Amino acid sequence: MTDATVGLLRDAGLLAGEPDELYREWVRWTLAAGHAPADVVEVARAENVTATTFAPLAGRTVWRGPDRRPYVRIDDARRARELARLTELLNGGRPSRTDPRRDRNRWSYSGMLGLNRGDAGTTVKRGALVATPEGTLMAVAGRRALRTLPNPVDWFAARGGTTWGEMYLVNGSFDDPAEILRTTVESGRKPPGSGAPSLARLLRHERVHSEQWARYGYARFIWEYVIRHNPNKPCEHPLEREAGLEDGGYRC
Structure with a gap:
């Protein structure tokens, strides 16, 4: 079905030349998302997918789950x-529809409370960062990564971790954070500490939390999650219930 869909894309004038393997993989995952071949053509048009769309991913480290x-x-x-946007697209997602969330959570990527160049964030020195199929980020801190002054991430990071805008931060610090990410992705199992x-x-589950950050905004989300409702009672917490208690590992 992949070859037939590639032919439709070429006939529609959306593909010139021979597609590379990443383009063909995008076709496969978009079909797997439940789209018929003709629908993939419309997705390509809506998402502006061309033969060079995935060029920024060439040569990058790609870890693969069991699927x-x-x-x-x-x-x-x-x-x-x-890269988060391209990873979502490659996995058959529709990043044009989730861009408003990224826009609202843009502080996750830059600025005092966002990411630093070359590492995974203001509290994650020498950490490792990966883009997920949900179009979000997952980060693991390196050893002795947390800085002296606490920030809200430190205050309510618990259990297996917490989502901070667009980034899910695994709780704790590790000698080899990249290896923690790699083994977590390749095994498909929960990260350390998560239930x-x-x-x-x-x-x-964490992608829904990213949507909540975008919906409420920075200060309002913290108010709703930490002050208005008790984060120590997740089974009664409306934001956790919305995100899916079982997906988050909460046993009520």
């Missing part, structure tokens, strides 16, 4: 948003 879904390692935080049934379900 072979690609996760792209980010070695320069200045490109985190671009989630699987990585895929955890990321689905």
